[in-house]
Amino acid sequence: MAEHKIKKIGVFTSGGDAPGMNAALRAVVRTANYFGIECYGIREGYNGLITGNVTKMGPRSVSNIINLGGTILKSARSEEFRTPEGRKKAYEQCKINEIEALVCIGGDGTFTGAKIFNEEYGVQTMGIPGTIDNDIFGTDTTIGYDTALNTAMEAIDKIRDTATSHNRIFFVEVMGRDAGFIALNSGIATGALDILIPEQNDSMEELFETFDKAGKRGKNSSIVVVAEGEKLANVYDLAKQTKERYPNYDIRIAILGHIQRGGSPSCADRVLASRLGYGAVLGLMEGKTNVMAGMRSNELVFTPIEEAIKKHNTINKDLLQISEILAL
Numbered sequence: 001m002a003e004h005k006i007k008k009i010g011v012f013t014s015g016g017d018a019p020g021m022n023a024a025l026r027a028v029v030r031t032a033n034y035f036g037i038e039c040y041g042i043r044e045g046y047n048g049l050i051t052g053n054v055t056k057m058g059p060r061s062v063s064n065i066i067n068l069g070g071t072i073l074k075s076a077r078s079e080e081f082r083t084p085e086g087r088k089k090a091y092e093q094c095k096i097n098e099i100e101a102l103v104c105i106g107g108d109g110t111f112t113g114a115k116i117f118n119e120e121y122g123v124q125t126m127g128i129p130g131t132i133d134n135d136i137f138g139t140d141t142t143i144g145y146d147t148a149l150n151t152a153m154e155a156i157d158k159i160r161d162t163a164t165s166h167n168r169i170f171f172v173e174v175m176g177r178d179a180g181f182i183a184l185n186s187g188i189a190t191g192a193l194d195i196l197i198p199e200q201n202d203s204m205e206e207l208f209e210t211f212d213k214a215g216k217r218g219k220n221s222s223i224v225v226v227a228e229g230e231k232l233a234n235v236y237d238l239a240k241q242t243k244e245r246y247p248n249y250d251i252r253i254a255i256l257g258h259i260q261r262g263g264s265p266s267c268a269d270r271v272l273a274s275r276l277g278y279g280a281v282l283g284l285m286e287g288k289t290n291v292m293a294g295m296r297s298n299e300l301v302f303t304p305i306e307e308a309i310k311k312h313n314t315i316n317k318d319l320l321q322i323s324e325i326l327a328l
């Protein structure tokens with residue numbers, strides 16, 4: 001490994017929080033300290049960088065957080081950092097605090113900010129993908145996705161109990177602003193009748209065909225999992241149109257919402273966060289910049305931030321087919 005020259009780094013969490021962000025922070029702080037690099041925690045994402053809300057973190061300041069959901073540094077979606085004035089203030093704070101490099105834990109909004117900041121001011125930046133949506137290219141999964149998926153699965157299992165008892169149809173909305181990873185995988189895991197995701201073109205007619213087939217096979221309760229970003233319609237409209245077509249159906253809606261963002265991170269998320277936090281510091285020590293640390297086929301890889309934001313992990317078409325075959 002090349003000898004590192006960095007003396008001080010900053011680390012922050014930004015955008016929507018995700019279970020495992022604390023585990024990533026712990027890994028960054030402890031790895032930096034292990035290699036003799038001072039580490040500063042920046043509170044409330046880019047807002048804390050702008051105002052200089054920073055605190056020195058040693059190995060003990062991240063004790064007992066590996067199992068905690070949320071982020072002890074807090075998070076924000078900073079409007080001010082989107083402006084050149086905001087970024088200028090942030091750069092001034094980097095100089096005042098002698099922060100040479102930043103570890104940015106978050107999703108695409110966080111990375112867009114990091115990329116612009118690096119290009120404008122040359123501050124060394126390293127991304128760690130933390131978002132439940134799993135919509136970042138350059139890593140097989142993002143920190144928080146596995147936990148959120150399991151939370152969604154457990155919630156839908158509970159909905160199934162009541163759906164079956166009352167012979168009801170449930171439209172369940174899961175999170176995923178532009179991505180259907182949570183919907184597709186939680187839908188398969190819970191035996192959903194249909195799964196609607198933004199990555200495929202859905203139609204009401206296809207959905208009705210599925211209901212018809214289910215009816216012919218004697219199914220009298222069903223769950224349709226809908227990604228928040230579904231293009232066809234939201235759960236309210238889907239339920240309304242379905243009721244118009246099948247007046248006898250007893251239909252209910254459940255929106256799982258922010259419950260999916262909370263909770264203690266799963267084992268997979270803690271391990272992923274630990275590996276990426278460690279890898280991010282090593283990457284900075286090797287002089288890498290404007291890249292994101294990710295895990296692909298169990299290997300640490302670095303992807304230019306630009307690619308991580310612009311490209312997308314594709315939805316596995318087999319999963320769609322599997323869901324169709326197994327649901328009926």
Ligand code: F6P
Pocket residue numbers: 016107131132133175176177228261
């Ligand atoms: O990006 C993560 C995410 O949870 C999305 O799934 C969701 O659309 C969005 O954040 C919600 O954001 P907020 O917490 O600001 O309402």
